[in-house]
Amino acid sequence: ADNVGDNVGDVAGMGADLFDSNIASMTAALVIAAALDGGNVMGTHGMMVMIYAALGLLSSIIGIYTAKIGEHGSPTRALNNSTYVTTGIFLVLTALATLIFKGFRWEIWGASAVGLLVGVIIGLATNYFTDDSAPIVKRVAHASKSGPAFTILSGVSYGFMSVLPAMVGIAVSALVAYKLGAMLAPTPAETVQYAMYGISMAAVGMLSIVGMIISNDAYGPIVDNARGLAEMGGLGEETIRVADELDSAGNTVKAVTKGFAIGAAGLTVISLLGAFMSEVNTLIAELNVALAAAGEKLMEFVNAFDILNPTVFFGIMVGAAIPAVFSAMLILGVDKNAQRMIAEIHRQFKEIPGLADGREGVEPEYNKCIDIATTGALKELIPAGLMAIIATLAVGLIGGVNAIGGFLLGNIISGLLLALFMSNAGGLWDNAKKFIESGEEGGKGSDSHKAAVIGDTVGDPFKDTAGPSINTQITVVSLVASLVAFIFINLHIF
Numbered sequence: 001a002d003n004v005g006d007n008v009g010d011v012a013g014m015g016a017d018l019f020d021s022n023i024a025s026m027t028a029a030l031v032i033a034a035a036l037d038g039g040n041v042m043g044t045h046g047m048m049v050m051i052y053a054a055l056g057l058l059s060s061i062i063g064i065y066t067a068k069i070g071e072h073g074s075p076t077r078a079l080n081n082s083t084y085v086t087t088g089i090f091l092v093l094t095a096l097a098t099l100i101f102k103g104f105r106w107e108i109w110g111a112s113a114v115g116l117l118v119g120v121i122i123g124l125a126t127n128y129f130t131d132d133s134a135p136i137v138k139r140v141a142h143a144s145k146s147g148p149a150f151t152i153l154s155g156v157s158y159g160f161m162s163v164l165p166a167m168v169g170i171a172v173s174a175l176v177a178y179k180l181g182a183m184l185a186p187t188p189a190e191t192v193q194y195a196m197y198g199i200s201m202a203a204v205g206m207l208s209i210v211g212m213i214i215s216n217d218a219y220g221p222i223v224d225n226a227r228g229l230a231e232m233g234g235l236g237e238e239t240i241r242v243a244d245e246l247d248s249a250g251n252t253v254k255a256v257t258k259g260f261a262i263g264a265a266g267l268t269v270i271s272l273l274g275a276f277m278s279e280v281n282t283l284i285a286e287l288n289v290a291l292a293a294a295g296e297k298l299m300e301f302v303n304a305f306d307i308l309n310p311t312v313f314f315g316i317m318v319g320a321a322i323p324a325v326f327s328a329m330l331i332l333g334v335d336k337n338a339q340r341m342i343a344e345i346h347r348q349f350k351e352i353p354g355l356a357d358g359r360e361g362v363e364p365e366y367n368k369c370i371d372i373a374t375t376g377a378l379k380e381l382i383p384a385g386l387m388a389i390i391a392t393l394a395v396g397l398i399g400g401v402n403a404i405g406g407f408l409l410g411n412i413i414s415g416l417l418l419a420l421f422m423s424n425a426g427g428l429w430d431n432a433k434k435f436i437e438s439g440e441e442g443g444k445g446s447d448s449h450k451a452a453v454i455g456d457t458v459g460d461p462f463k464d465t466a467g468p469s470i471n472t473q474i475t476v477v478s479l480v481a482s483l484v485a486f487i488f489i490n491l492h493i494f
Contacts, residue, residue: 002228003224003225003228003229004370004373005373006220006221006224006225007221007225008374009221009464009465010217010218010220010221010224010464011217011218011221013464013468014214014217014257014261014468015214015217015218016472017261017265017468017469017471017472018207018210018213018214018217018257018261018264019210020471020472020475021203021207021261021264021265021268021471021475022053022207022210022264024268024269024272024475024478024479025200025203025204025206025207025264025267025268025271026049026050026053026204027275028200028203028268028271028272028274028275029049029197029200029201029203029204029271030046030049031275031278031279032045032193032196032197032200032271032274032275032278033045033046033048033049033197034046035193035278035281035282036193036194036197044102044103044104045197047101048101048104048108048201049200049201049204051097051101052094052097052112052201052204052205052208053204053208055090055093055094055097055208056090056205056207056208056209056210056211057208057211058089058093059086059087059089059090059093059208059209059212060086060209060210060211060212060215061211062085062086062089063082063083063085063086063089063209063212064082064086064211064212064215066081066082066085066086067079067081067082074249075245075246075249075250076127076131076133076248076249076253079216079219079249079253080123080127080253082212082216083120083123083209083212083213083216084120086209086212087116087117087120087209090116090205090208090209091113091116094109094112094113094205094208095109105184107180107181107183107184107198108180108181108184108197108198108201110176110180111176111177111180111181111198111199111201111202111205112201112202112204112205112208113205114172114173114176114177114180114202114205115173115177115201115202115203115204115205115206115267116205116206116208116209118169118170118172118173118202118206118263119206119260119263119264121165121169122165122166122169122170122260122262122263123257123260125162125165125166125169126162126166126260126423126424126427129158129159129161129162129424129427129428130162130424130427130428130431131431132248132431132432132434132435132438136158136428137428137431137432137435138435138440139154139158140154140155140158140428140429140432140452140455141432141435141436141440141441141448141452142441144432144436144441144448144449144451144452144455145441145442145447145448145451146451147447147451148450148451148454148455150451151429151432151451151452151454151455152454152455152458155425155428155429155432155455155458155459156425158424158425158428159421159422159424159425159428160421160425162420162421162424162425162428163417163420163421163424166262166263166416166420167416167417167420169263170263170266170267170416173202173206173267174199174202174266174267174270176202177195177198177199177201177202177267178195178196178198178199179195179198180198181194181195181196181197181198181199181201182194182195182198184197184198192277192303192304193274193277193278196271196273196274196275196277196278197274199267199270199271199274200271200274200275202267202271203264203267203268203270203271206260206263206264206267207264207268213257213260213261214257216253216257217253217257219249219250219253220247220250220253221250222250223243223246223247223249223250224247224250226243226246227240227243227244227246227247230243241438244434244437244438245438247434248431248434248435248438261468261471262416262419262420262423262467262468262470262471265416265419265470265471265474265475266412266416268475269408269411269412269415269474269475269478270412272408272475272478272479272482273405273408273409273412273478275478275482276404276405276408276478276481276482276485277302277303277405279482279485280302280401280485280489281301281302283485283486283489284299284300284301284302284489285301287299287489299489302401302402302405305402305405305406305409307406307409309402309406311399311400311402311403311406311494312402312403312405312406312409313406314395314398314399314403314406315395315399315402315403315404315405315406315407315408315409315410316406316407316409316410317406317410318391318395318407318410319395319406319407319408319409319410319411319412319414319477320410320411320413320414321410321414322387322388322391322410322411322414322415322473322477323411323414323415323418323419323470323473323474324414324418325387326384326387326388326466326469326470326473327418327422327466327467327469327470329380329383329384329387330380330381330384330461330465330466330469331461331462331465331466332380333376333377333379333380333381333384333465334380334460334461334465335461336376336380337372337373337376337377337380340372340376341369341372341373344368344369344372345369348364348365348368352364352365381469384469384473385473385476388473388476388477389476389477389480391407391477392404392407392477392480392481393480393484395407396481396484396487396488396492397487397488397491397492397493398492398493398494399492399493399494400488400489400492400494401485401488401489401492403492403494404481404485404488407477407481408477408478408481411473411474411477412474415470415471415473415474416470416474418466418467418470419467419468419470419471420467421467422462422463422466422467422470423462423463423467423468424463425459425462425463426459426460426461426462426463426464426467427459427463428459429452429455429456429458429459429462430456430459430460430463432452432455432456433449433452433453433455433456436448436449436452437449
């Protein structure tokens with residue numbers, strides 16, 4: 001069941017998450033580009049989006065072949081080096097495209113380059129907090145000698161600390177991309193729209209090497225499952241040791257890719273906020289034609305959200321609370337499912353003769369455990385998803401476009417903080433456990449190992465369930481807001 005879960009969560013789930021962010025970033029960039037090109041989605045700005053995305057895919061294909069390792073090499077270093085090579089190839093290819101294609105601007109190349117480089121920096125910061133060769137994992141492993149409470153406290157503390165470099169990186173990339181995009185505005189009135197295009201291209205740049213990121217992420221469950229097969233097949237301690245070393249690299253790389261994905265989601269949702277503003281202004285322009293014909297007062301276009309406006313502030317407060325409630329619902333769902341799984345395992349031990357004794361030829365009912373995990377996961381996800389969507393609709397109906405602008409802002413900040421914290425803390429606890437299992441701090445079976453196992457058990461729903469799911473939550477509410485913007489313009493209460 002655990003082997004199946006690794007594939008579902010870290011290959012299909014993470015792949016879907018990155019696919020979601022990638023498509024959302026390109027969609028947001030194309031919506032804004034179409035507005036800049038007079039409604040033509042295949043204008044100069046739109047073509048720049050598509051060509052950059054295609055060159056990112058080509059860079060990933062080339063970069064994957066550079067992930068080489070010798071007999072005594074470091075798998076973590078090999079995987080990270082392939083990411084750096086892919087980044088370099090993308091920067092060179094997009095620079096050549098900007099030089100060749102008429103109308104492509106260096107300011108936008110700079111915005112996409114900043115987005116990608118910040119993604120790499122977020123990955124490096126995540127690596128520092130989660131790699132078992134770095135000091136942080138060793139400190140948490142050492143704290144585990146004093147008991148599980150110290151494992152949890154140290155992991156939570158370092159998890160919160162790990163948020164700072166990523167949040168600062170996202171903020172800096174958004175600021176630089178905003179300024180670069182604003183430089184292209186032909187008139188002051190168009191500054192915000194061009195600036196938001198710059199941010200959307202930073203998101204496209206960060207996600208341009210998504211092929212490389214997904215490849216690195218899939219490495220983790222492959223070696224994790226290999227370790228499980230080695231253990232179940234009784235292939236010996238040496239085989240398990242080698243698989244553990246590979247699995248530890250997989251955990252580190254998974255943490256890096258999750259950091260990359262969360263950072264990309266942050267920039268993507270900021271660009272989706274720009275797309276929401278573009279959509280709202282397009283709708284207002286259409287309404288103003290009808291209002292002008294009727295001789296009524298025209299509606300003002302939306303170019304900013306003033307946080308001192310009580311309607312905007314109302315949206316910020318509600319939006320900031322949603323990721324916390326969403327995370328709690330998902331973690332409680334994992335808890336309920338785990339209890340169902342344990343009850344089923346106990347039932348099988350009691351009711352299947354010879355299972356508890358390991359009698360030859362007696363097989364457990366594996367499918368029932370897998371069924372509990374899959375159907376339970378779907379059932380627990382529905383209420384959390386509905387809650388986020390209903391909250392978005394409620395805020396929009398109460399406060400209109402301004403409240404939704406605040407809602408999205410609060411949701412982005414709170415969501416990014418929680419997602420980064422949970423993803424990094426989970427990876428940290430997992431690798432602290434593996435560090436102890438390698439023979440350090442007392443090794444397997446020691447009190448420190450038992451404490452680390454408890455930390456890892458807490459970390460799993462953090463890093464594999466709630467953390468990555470917040471990416472999708474903040475993207476979904478942004479897309480819902482854009483889809484029903486017309487209703488928010490016309491039917492709000494305040």
